[in-house]
Amino acid sequence: MVTRVKYSSISKKEHTVAIPLAKPIFSKEMETAAVDALRNERFVLGESVLKFEEEFAEYCGVDFAVSTSSGTAALSIALTALNIKQGASVITTPASFVATANSVLHSGCVPKFADIDLETYNLDPERLEAAVETGTRAVIPVHLYGFPAEVDSMKEVAGKKGIAVVEDACQAHGALYKNRKVGSLGDVGCFSFYPSKNMTVAGDGGMLVTNDEKIAGKAGKLRDCGRQSKYVHDLIGYTARLNTVNAAIGRVQLRHLDEWNEKRRRNAETYDRLLSDVKGLHLPPAGDESTLPVYHLYVVRTSMRDGLKKWLESKGIECGVHYTLPIHLQPIYQEMFGFKEGAFPNTEELCRTCLSIPMYPDLSENDVRFVCDQIHEFFEGR
Ligand SMILES: Cc1ncc(COP(=O)(O)O)c(C=O)c1O
DSSP: OOOOOOOOSSOTTTOOOSBOSOOOOOOHHHHHHHHHHHHHSOSBSOHHHHHHHHHHHHHHTOSEEEEESOHHHHHHHHHHHTTOOTTOEEEEOSSSOTHHHHHHHHTTOEEEEOOEETTTTEEOHHHHHHHOOTTEEEEEOBOGGGOOOOHHHHHHHHHHHTOEEEEEOTTOTTOEETTEETTSSSSEEEEEOOTTSSSOOSSSOEEEEESOHHHHHHHHHHTBTTEEETTEESSOOOBOOOBHHHHHHHHHHHHHHHHHHHHHHHHHHHHHHHHTTOTTOBOOOOOBTTEEOOOSSEEEEOTTHHHHHHHHHHTTBOOBOTTSSOGGGSHHHHHHHOOOTTSSHHHHHHHHHEEEEOOOTTOOHHHHHHHHHHHHHHHHTO
C-alpha cells in the first residue's frame, strides 16, 4: 500500500480556506506557450530551455545560467562544478528548507551549520566566521523568505578563508542587495521554480547562475548525464535537466516577476503598517537602502504562534510554519550527526515562534486588512 504524505496542515473538514497562504499563477499566456513548446520543440533541451537560460542570466545580470530539474539539483551541481572535494565541509544555516543541507550531502560533502541573526532570519556573518574550520570549502547563505542575506560580510569571510560562496536564492528571485540581484553576488547562485516560489515553471525546476564560464560549462554537463557529446561522457553526471515545456512556462513567468514582486512588497507594506502596533508580535525585516526583499513569505513571530495559527485558520485564513523543525533537528540529521536541541538557539527560537501569513501578488488589500483585523482581535482577547 502506498502511504501518502499529507502536506496541508488544515483539515478541509474543519475549516474552509477563504484566504490561502499562497496562490501559484497559471494563465492562458502560459498555457499557450506550453502547448506551443510541446507541439514544436524537442521535449528535452528544446529551444525554450536555451532561451529561458539566456533570459534568466540577463535578468540576474550574469553571463551564464544553466537550468536544472530542481533547486536542490542546482545547489548540489554547483558544489560539484566548483570542484569542492568529497568530504569537505560546507557551512550553511539550519534555518532553511532541508534541501539546502541535503544538496551538500548529495554532492559528497558534509553540512555544517552556523546560527542565524534573529533580526534578519539569515546566517549571521560573525557566527559563520567562527564556524569555519580547516576542511571548510564553501558557504551557502540562504536568502530566507526572500530577504537578502548579508552577502558582503560573508564574501569578506570567504575571501579571508579561501572558500567559495554559493547563494541559495531559491526563495528570492528578483531580490536586490546593494542594487544587484541576489544569486549574482557569490561564485554561483541557485534558484528553485517549485510551484510555491515567486516564479514557477508549473512543476519542479531550478537554475544555477554564474559569471564563470568553466563552472557553467561543467554544470551544463553535470545536469545532462556528464555528456561531452551525444554518447561520450567525461563526467559522472545526472539526469537533472529542465523539461522544455516547463522552460516555456518559465519564460512567460519571468516577464511578470518584477510586477508580481512589487505587488508582494505593497502587501507587505500594508501588513507592516497595520500590524506595527500589535504587542507581542515581531514583524519581518523590512528593506532599506541596501536591501530590497521580495517577500516569498511574510513571516511574523510570536510566543503564541500555535494559538494564533488556530485562530486564523478558524477564520478561513490559511497559515504556514516555515519551518516546524530546523534542519539540525530533523530526525535524519540527528541520526546522522547527533545534533541536540540547543545547538543553534536563534534558529530554534525562529522555528518555535514563526508564522507565515497569506502572501501572494493578487492578495487584495481588503484581504490583508481582514487578516490584520483578525490578528488584532486575537491579541486583544489575551
Ligand atoms: C531555501 C531553499 N533551498 C532549496 C530549495 C530546494 O528547491 P527544490 O524544491 O526546487 O529542489 C528550496 C525549495 O523548495 C528552498 O526553499
